[in-house]
Amino acid sequence: MAESSDMGSPWRMWGPYLAGRQWGTVREDYSTDGDAWAAFPFDHAHARAYRWGEDGLGGICDRYGFLNFSVALWNGKDPVLKERLFGLTNEEGNHGEDAKEHWWAVDGTPTHSWMQWLYRYPQAEYPYAKLRAENARRTRLEREYELSDTGVLDEDRFFDVQVTYAKAGPDDVCITVTATNHGPDPAPLHLLPQAWFRNTWSWGGDKRQGHLTQLLAPTLTVSGLEAVEAEHGFLGRYVLAAEGSPVVLCCDNETNAVDLFGAARNTSRYPKDGVDRRVVRGDRSGINPADHGTKAAFWYRWDAVAPGETVRVKLRLRTEDPADGMFGAEFDEVLAARRSEADDFYGVVIHPGLSAEDRHVARRAYAGLLWTKQLYRFDVAQWLDGDRDVPAPDGRAAQGRRNTSWRHVALADVISMPDEWEYPWFAAWDTAFHTIPLAHVDPDFAKEQLLLMCREWAMHPNGQLPAYEWAFGDVNPPVHAWAAWHVYRIDGYRDRQFLIRVFTKLLLNFSWWVNRKDSDGSNVFEGGFLGMDNIALFDRSAPLPPGYRLEQSDATSWMAFYCQQMFKIALELSRSDQAWDGTATKFLEHFLSIAEAMNTFGSHGVSLWDEEDGFFYDVLVAPDGEPEPMRVRSMVGLLPILGATEVPAWITQEVPDVTARLRWLQKRRPELMGPLRSRSAPEGRKMLLSLVDRERLERILSRMFDRAEFLSPYGIRSLSKATEQVIAKVGGRDASIEYEPGESRTGLFGGNSNWRGPVWFPVNVLLADKLRTLGRFYGDSFTIELPTGSGNRCTLVDAADLIDNSLTALFRPVDGKRPADGDRIESSDSPLWREHPTFSEFFDGDTGEGLGASHQTGWTALVAHLLNPRLPPDPRWA
Known part of the structure; x- marks a missing residue:
């Protein structure tokens, strides 16, 4: 190496x-x-x-x-x-x-x-x-x-x-x-x-x-x-x-x-x-x-x-x-x-010190990641136009050919794929998650993958990252900056050149999000399905009836999360070069604006937060401006938790532009400053940027850790188990949703993935990561019932550990069987089968059985990251 x-x-x-x-x-x-x-x-x-x-x-x-x-x-x-x-x-x-x-x-x-x-x-x-x-x-x-x-x-x-x-x-x-x-x-x-x-x-x-x-x-x-x-x-x-x-x-x-x-x-x-x-x-x-x-x-x-x-x-x-x-x-x-x-x-x-079973699972996860590094060759312009000796068939363009606005894509690169059967093609947010476990074994390749998605032969000239070959223009959640920061961290906080290279390209991508997915400049965002295929009442990527728009809790949360990750990277760069100070200030203030809009937007002053239910929802806005909350408790309403990051105490000395702007905002725009929280601690002053205040966080977590709703034995479900069939009219059309813990029972989004109840590794890892951030800030002063109604109270760090341990439990045998193997032949008593764990795309919300693509090591290889001894926090960011 x-x-x-x-x-x-x-x-x-x-x-x-x-x-x-x-x-x-x-x-x-x-x-x-x-x-x-x-x-x-x-x-x-x-x-x-x-x-x-x-x-x-x-x-x-x-x-x-x-x-x-x-x-x-x-x-x-x-x-x-x-x-x-x-x-x-x-x-x-x-x-x-x-x-x-x-x-x-x-x-x-x-x-x-x-x-x-x-x-x-x-x-x-x-x-x-x-x-x-x-x-x-x-x-x-x-x-x-x-x-x-x-x-x-x-x-x-x-x-x-x-x-x-x-x-x-x-x-x-x-x-x-x-x-x-x-x-x-x-x-x-x-x-x-x-x-x-x-x-x-x-x-x-x-x-x-x-x-x-x-x-x-x-x-x-x-x-x-x-x-x-x-x-x-x-x-x-x-x-x-x-x-x-x-x-x-x-x-x-x-x-x-x-x-x-x-x-x-x-x-x-x-x-x-x-x-x-x-x-x-x-x-x-x-x-x-x-x-x-x-x-x-x-x-x-x-x-x-x-x-x-x-x-x-x-x-x-x-x-x-x-x-x-x-x-x-x-x-x-x-x-x-x-x-x-x-x-x-x-x-x-x-992974020294792991048990034999955990070591076996982690090593197999790494093997799956390394074996699914696939060569991806695709020149879209050449594909659309046809070759010299084999031209494109007549009528191709007239049929609304895929990816016609992505003619610049010309890839001939080795890319980390989710698996080798379903995916001899990449998906941008999948690849970003892959880089976290990859960084433990091959940080250079992990960094190269994040940079590749931002290169001129992949990223659209307008700044959009390519989603996947079926439709490069679809929108994946903006997790690139988060992944880049964690790869930088796992690699020892030493490769500033990588951080600069990825950060400067993500500036273009961030601008694309702001210009394309905030239709009325309200700081409340749309985005379509955002990788969570059928999680909503209807296909969120399909055109709405004329005059309607969907303001999305998850899209807005993702953008708040994106702002914070970019803010964090800019602060790190500012420590040795004050030219980055102004960039840090930009993302700080943009986050504060999104946080304000998350609570109130539009002429009707309607919030994505539902005070009665104590939850965040998507809101469908009619042509006359009348809002209708989509009252389905799903991962969409949990993602505001992701908008949490620490603000290091050293900014007052080392990043003067940010410090000066904070003082100005506190004096002139105090209504924006609610998301910036601070408290005294034995180790000094602590500061936190959080999209969700303490009271709302408690209410969301009471649902998230309720076994009758989101908490399963194997992580957080993508849809509340309490969701009985919900039927609603959307622009005159009937739409419905209900809890489905296993494979999808509908054909929405092809019906091959299901976000209506199963446990998905990547969002669970993100939720645990941010609960740990919140827990470091609040300490022992903030406890929750875990599980809800049990009377057992614990800190947010304990809650984060519970999620991580629930995910790893999928691969730890119970009575000789891994929950992830379900009732399939892999759960056989025969050592010929028991020796071989499989890494599925998602997991049954009740039983933990692996579902979807049965060899999608991809983001499920995050289990190897969870099994590794946790990295000690850098004292600069502790």
């Missing part, structure tokens, strides 16, 4: 940047109707070349995605090779965004010098048709039909296929693939490690390889039966060698247009599915007899792997030619050394 401060460093050249799924993504959608799932379905993936990326099982690629390696499998029964992850499209019954597969990121180090990945492959024919048909038949009121429900995993009739990577050097990767038969009977297995070049030559205009060959294509050429030589105009020369005597099969990474689309002929006589046809159907016509192409596979076959038997193959990817002994003792020593280094890194440096 000392040699690898950025993604351009040699040790980071090769990594797990290959996606688990590229089919069905927006980037591969060249249809006229914008139906990405149908435009490039799973059934095309084995025979159709991708335009923007590649995918594979447990694979790696170079930093630029030119040369790829992964593992393909065949059990002698499947209709196609198992080369990539399978899942359902929305039309096929997907309502949880999880793949119908079982796999785990087992281990990894930040420079990918050591990585392990495990895939569970059924020995029976993979039940593709059964999974599709049964899930399509089921309604949203029924559980999803999973792979384990089909019976193919009964009696442990599966192979565990583990891929291990250990780097002997930056350009020398030792690879082992093992497969263990856990079933009761012998079973056949075909194992095909594959290497291929991403197709950059079929679309026209690729000058990168223009000098190589007449066909503008890189080449793979067999060098004997145990190695292939890869020549590439940018990468240079690599050799992939395989131990033993596998059959080497070569074809081209080009579309089989004859079989897929009824074309007269294919561009290549040996298209992408040549290996698949040779192994599965015995069809030799797709294999190049001259032993060269742009895709190659090493074909290993076992007619019968005995029960309990493990078969193993070794491979090595490096720039040097094959040599005697390259798979001998030195190879094994590299694996042993890298494994030992990983053990020391996590056991001694990252």
